[in-house]
Amino acid sequence: MSDKPVIDVKHLYKQFGEGCSYCRNKENKLAGNYCPVCSTVYACRDISFKVYPGEILGIVGESGSGKSSLMKCLYFDLPSSGGEVFLSAYEKGSINVLNESNQIKKKLRDYIFGMIYQNPYDGLRMNISSVGNIAEKCLAAGIMSIKDILSISEGLLKKVSIPKERMREIPKKFSGGMQQRVQIAKALSNNPPILLLDEPMIGCSVEFKDERGVLKYLTRKQAMLLK
């Protein structure tokens, strides 16, 4: 009740192209997702939502409907074209993070977000050990003690059922499902208030029936956006 939303998105949009007077008017219809007048593509157009602690927001849509673009905009992988995003963990949700400097955005990625990509190659460094992958996120979140990094990493790898003996191996040698589990461990290592999942379970049907398998790793304080 007094809980603020962990993430509050207001009228977010992402366009590829200049836009024109026709398509900038939200009332006007597009042809699919592009403007019939100027051919500007709107990956996201006027997206608004709030997610509270402990909630899971599922984002569904057809292929090409902009789900990935939305995720990328939230994680700052792509620059947004407009709108506002407020995070309760940053300045008590008073500042639109989309306009903040790259330095700040990077800090937000390191401290507030966890991201699990559809393709583990996007979220992991394949030539760094599994424990190293998790260490990278710990380091970015300011943890500078080997003992702490190891204890966090070992704990998380155990949680996702990766045996300790394999933690020094590089993810390149793992199966797709195992790679995804390393990604999950990595995403959770900074205990982020917000977890983003970009269809991470494709190819993991053996280990997890579906994304809800990840739920068991989350605390009640965390929110999850699920594509």
Add this chain to the structure above:
Amino acid sequence: MKDNILIMSMQKVFRKLLKSMSQPGVISCVGEAENIDYNFNCLPVSMLLMSALLDAEVKFYVESNENDLKEQISRLTYSTYEKISEADYIFVCMDNHEQLRRIISEAKRGTLSDPHEGATIIIEVENISSDETLILTGPGIKEKAYLSVPLSSSWIEARNDANKEFPMGVDIIFADRNNNMAALPRTTKIERRN
């Protein structure tokens, strides 16, 4: 002027500038300036610095009452005259100090990726000394160093503002009538005494 003598003078001027830049507060005496014969409308030390550093690869700006100075510089160095915000090397001659604040604030500061593109500003003054008007700290300085230049202090604020986002910033060189030289790289912290 004999080529060889000029070449040796350039090397000496550069070494002294390097000393002053790497140890802010150290005032170098450019005795070589006494030997050159020139008829430039600026201080001998400035002219030596131009000769040692400028060429066709860089752009310069000069603030001077002498109209033909910028031609002289171009002819000597093949460097091109540019506006303040595009110049790599900026010369502010004696008697033009009211422009100093504006010039420093307009000079380019480089970018986060290419901070070395920040301008170098050479300022001619009457006299440089080690009086304790300015207290200097930072890389190159063992604890503290002192410097005094006869300028009204508004330049300090402009300079500190230009350097507020390290590594971007400008680097300053002072040259005086007695052939002395001192440098303030952007890393130096300046405090006014009193």
Add this chain to the structure above:
Amino acid sequence: MHDKYNFAFFDEGSKKEIRRTILKAVAIPGYQVPFASREMPVARGWGTGGLQITLVCIGQDDILKVIDQGSDESVNAVSIKKFIKATTGIKETIDTEEATIIQSRHRIPEEKLREDQILVLQVPTPEPLRNFEPSEARTKELHANQDYTGAWLMLFEQIMKYGNISTGADHTVRVNDRYIAVPSPIPKFDNPKMDNSQCLILLGAGREKKIHAIPPYTKVKSIDFEDMPFKVEDFSDKVCHECGSSGVFMDEIINRDGSTIYKCNDTSFCLKQKERGRLNER
């Protein structure tokens, strides 16, 4: 003697560019300033970066010392010295105290350097993040944003592999609390000499075309972890069998009979100590 060439080999235009580069490097400690590397009669990868710096700095009154892995007499050191002498006519020395410019590969001399000296170090790979990020464009961005997690990550991987910090040489440093830089491939043992040094240190990479600098009295910290601090090799219990010194960087020599002896790596330092020892005996 130097009639064939311009003084110090380069034409004045080349000198100017390197001078400008050096000055900016000094103004931004630890930052790699790009420059256009010149053709040199020394193969790339054999110290052309250091050589270019030395040639631009050197003047008639300088006294030059060149060492390679601590030795004044190695082939590399000798050919560099020969070339510089041929194009400048300046005086050479093996005495560290007497030298005003010291060009070196792989070592910082044992004797403490002074404000009136310049140390020029040869750097094969100036980018400390290169193993972590192969793209030059990306590493530029990382430096711009102080995004240095990669440097610690590589150290972490090393610790995972070997159990402790095992960099023998080229242990990454942080300069003036800002830029992450390579100290050049000097042994860990020499890293502390860079911190708050009295002399100016210039580092040149000819192949990569970068110069970076560490002004005197500048903070240089070797990167480490809270619970695994940086430590140098300990030679306090080793004794040089020629001059009797301890606590300096040693070469380990294994004799035919299997016994191990130690000798100072800094050959001119060793000679000096031997001389001092001989004088004391009289």
